[in-house]
Amino acid sequence: NAGVTQTPKFQVLKTGQSMTLQCAQDMNHEYMSWYRQDPGMGLRLIHYSVGAGITDQGEVPNGYNVSRSTTEDFPLRLLSAAPSQTSVYFCASSYGRDTGELFFGEGSRLTVL
């Protein structure tokens, strides 16, 4: 099992550009989520999904879109990147919403100039 795989690991964007961060898991997990990690602020939930076709907002959803067409994949889209979106992004999955343990990917470092 590869676990949770995120791509790309590093990305530099210009303000206004769009991009998609990819997340895939091979553990048949129902629950998937995206976090951003900023210095001194821990991890903040952007969006999450409890199953294919179901998504919902977290603490900091503005500027980000998600979709969940399959159990395995949960891409995060930045439609018009802003410098405030410079951060490290983590995707995490869990067997089910009540199961608890989150399995994290290795992270994607995004810089918006």
Add this chain to the structure above:
Amino acid sequence: GENVEQHPSTLSVQEGDSAVIKCTYSDSASNYFPWYKQELGKGPQLIIDIRSNVGEKKDQRIAVTLNKTAKHFSLHITETQPEDSAVYFCAAQLLNKFYFGSGTKLNVKP
């Protein structure tokens, strides 16, 4: 939503000493409290967790205590080793969402 506060932000101990990290949460409906360890350049990994119907849980050198009345929970690491050096995050789960503390950078000096 939930608000999780974590202290201290940095902690330096001598190898073999104990380390304690404390977190508080605001919503009494939160029912699951995990602790994650993050090494440099890696994603967080679960090290121990506790559910709201349990007061204490231990796994070798690591223990977590939960006080539901006071809405706080703590991570205890005994006999610290240099490989324990990392950033530790507490979290609280409320319904489908996880709320994380701001992290504690633990440095274990040999």
